[in-house]
Amino acid sequence: MCAKRSGKKLFVVWCIINLMVEGTSEFTAANISQVNETYYNETEFNFTSILRTERSHEGADPIILEPRARPMAGTSDRPEDPHFHPIFDDSEAEKNVTYQLGKTAHLHCRIRQLGNRVVSWVRQVDLHILTVGTYTYTTDQRFTSIHKDSTDDWTLEIRELRRMDAGVYECQISNEPKLSLAITLNVIVVEARIAEGPSLYVKTGDSVNLTCMVTDIVGTRFVFWYHDKNSVKKSNGIRVSTDIGPTTVSRLYIPAAKATDSGNYTCAPSYAESATITLDVLIDEKPAAMQHGPNQACAIEASVALIIIVALSLFFKY
Numbered sequence: 615m616c617a618k619r620s621g622k623k624l625f626v627v628w629c630i631i632n633l634m635v636e637g638t639s640e641f642t643a644a645n646i647s648q649v650n651e652t653y654y655n656e657t658e659f660n661f662t663s664i665l666r667t668e669r670s671h672e673g674a675d676p677i678i679l680e681p682r683a684r685p686m687a688g689t690s691d692r693p694e695d696p697h698f699h700p701i702f703d704d705s706e707a708e709k710n711v712t713y714q715l716g717k718t719a720h721l722h723c724r725i726r727q728l729g730n731r732v733v734s735w736v737r738q739v740d741l742h743i744l745t746v747g748t749y750t751y752t753t754d755q756r757f758t759s760i761h762k763d764s765t766d767d768w769t770l771e772i773r774e775l776r777r778m779d780a781g782v783y784e785c786q787i788s789n790e791p792k793l794s795l796a797i798t799l800n801v802i803v804v805e806a807r808i809a810e811g812p813s814l815y816v817k818t819g820d821s822v823n824l825t826c827m828v829t830d831i832v833g834t835r836f837v838f839w840y841h842d843k844n845s846v847k848k849s850n851g852i853r854v855s856t857d858i859g860p861t862t863v864s865r866l867y868i869p870a871a872k873a874t875d876s877g878n879y880t881c882a883p884s885y886a887e888s889a890t891i892t893l894d895v896l897i898d899e900k901p902a903a904m905q906h907g908p909n910q911a912c913a914i915e916a917s918v919a920l921i922i923i924v925a926l927s928l929f930f931k932y
Contacts, residue, residue: 712800716885721770723785738782804886822868826881837864840880
């Protein structure tokens with residue numbers, strides 16, 4: 615039998631000669647014998663031919679059949695062939711996708727018959743190359759190209775979505791002419807709101823209830839409360855309760871307000887814009903911010919006395 619030899623054409627000629635020499639002994643059986651089998655080398659795309667012989671009756675010349683069919687498109691061991699052109703499989707592709715601010719987006723690009731060509735992801739607004747193959751080309755490491763061997767899928771992953779990430783992204787193939795598939799990414803912003811309004815006035819000793827609500831299409835995971843820039847401490851009866859759901863509700867409770875409780879309170883949910891309310895604790899029916907200390911009172915009394923003295927001196931002068 616003929617063995618594998620390097621060189622496609624030389625191998626075919628050598629096999630035919632070898633079969634002719636051995637034909638008297640091997641072509642006597644009335645069956646089909648496979649002389650050699652097709653194989654494809656995964657790294658160099660070199661392949662040998664297949665020769666099949668068939669004897670219909672004794673004494674007939676052997677028939678050389680066509681080589682076995684090429685592998686199905688999409689396999690990694692496909693030989694390079696000018697007849698294999700890359701094709702975007704956009705039958706199931708989402709060309710317009712929507713994700714929420716702060717989430718992770720996945721843009722899917724499916725390509726058949728890619729061969730040894732390279733897939734790149736490009737941001738259309740500034741023509742910035744984000745990934746080449748599975749290598750991240752940009753310095754923004756939130757972008758990643760995901761591809762599993764023996765599949766046609768090339769996915770662009772964008773983590774921690776920002777407003778500026780919205781726009782059109784192109785999945786490009788290094789082909790002449792260049793081929794590309796455009797996918798539009800929409801980033802929606804969910805905003806929290808505090809029911810008590812932008813400002814709230816309470817008296818000293820009054821209880822305070824602040825209610826923050828978030829309508830979230832994908833669900834809020836947590837809600838943080840801040841007093842000015844500091845996280846609210848659950849002490850001295852201060853409580854925070856949060857009910858997670860399609861509409862997340864978080865409540866901040868202060869049992870007895872003090873002057874030191876005045877300030878800005880911020881409700882900061884995950885994946886949503888925060889909301890802020892200003893709390894003023896009133897002392898003697900006046901906001902704490904309007905109260906004057908001892909030094910300020912003395913200064914006011916001195917100013918009033920000075921005004922009286924000046925007025926009296928003018929009166930007696932004239």
